[in-house]
Structure formats: structure tokens, C-alpha cells
Amino acid sequence: MARWPYITSKWKKLRLVKLGQNPICEICERRGMTVEANTVDHIKPISQGGAAYPELSGLMALCARCHNEKTAGFDRTHGNSTGRRFKGCDAEGEPIDPSDGWWGGGGSDHESGSSC
Template identity: 55%
Template structure:
């Protein structure tokens, strides 16, 4: 286990509470999968000015695989990550990373748009190309 704050009783209680309230991996759920979470991650990294002990809404339940991918992509620039918080697409084919430009996000550490994709989705573009209905 890493050092402060992860080695404190406060963190262990916060982690246990988050996993009990949100037992499934958040990124996997965006992909339509139900994978049991084993890790709790800060939505805004401590290194980026996030609080060490945020409210539960400032934490995210994740499986080890998703946590490792997110950490390598964003928190370890020496590893030349993708810059995406979450890799993959939802069942409609849209990127699951809320900070993706598709959702109106502007940077890889931002929150993106909680409302989801812009009003014109990829499906709308394909079905209504140039004002003509397809299909």
C-alpha cells in the first residue's frame, strides 16, 4: 500500500464506506459490465490539488484493471499514457471518458459534461446525415 493518506485509518474507513455504497467498478459499468470494485480512486488527484479525504462523491470505485489503466494514462506521464481517464466505449459506441471532447470535455483531468454527449450524437449524425434520414 502507498504512503499517506492511504496508510491512515481515516482513508481505510472512507475506502470501505465507498466500496459498500458503490460495489461495482464505475468505468466498467459505463461499458455495460458489472465488475466488482476492489479499489477506490480520487476523482481529482491529490497531486492536482484534490483533497486527500474528499466527500464520497469525490471518490470512484474501480476494479484493479481500470484503476491501473487510469493511473498509467493520467498520473504517470513518463509512461506515455493515452491521456484518457477511461478507455473504451459504451454500448452505443460513444467514448466512456466524460472528459472526452465527444462529451464536451476539454482536458483529460477535467470533469467533462455530466450530461453526456452533445445533443447531436454519433447515431444522430449517421441517421440524419445532411438533413436526410437514413435507415
């Protein structure tokens, strides 16, 4: 992680603000677990055209496990066939991934009542 922008004071401040706003891993919380967030992730990776210093809404507070899951399955492969960054559904059957098309984006099955 010792590469730009992660070594800058601007990123370090942004990271602390995000973790202060969301101290619990956002994905684990959707999975019904309480796990401390220790990583801040760009929702749209810099390598895919994302901003180095996005608004807080462009970042996710994650635990190391969820961050590694997203990085390996989505960021490094420039997406995947489903477009989902995180696998699985919550207790109500709704996709865990807040970027999933079911939540209102393209390719949604929301109207048909199908989610996962």
C-alpha cells in the same frame, strides 16, 4: 500504497463507505461488464491538487485493471492530450469516462452529436 493518506483510519473508513456505495467497478459497468470494485480512486489525484479526503463524489470505485489504466495513462502523466482518463465508449456510443468533456465540460463535441 503504504503512503499517506492511504495508511490512515480516515482513508480506510472512506474507502469502505465508497465500496459499500459502489460495489461494482464504475468503468467496467459502463463497458457492460460486472466486475467487483476493490480499489477506490481519487478522480482528481492528490499529486495534481486533489483533496486527500474528498467527498464521495470525488472518488471512483474501480477494479484493479481500471485503476491501473487510469493511474498509468492519466495520473502519472499529469493528464494526457485528450483529457480522457478511460478509453472507449459504451453501447450507445457515449464516452466511458464520466469526466469526459462530452458530458458537459469544456471541449465538448456533444452539441454536434459526435462522441467517440
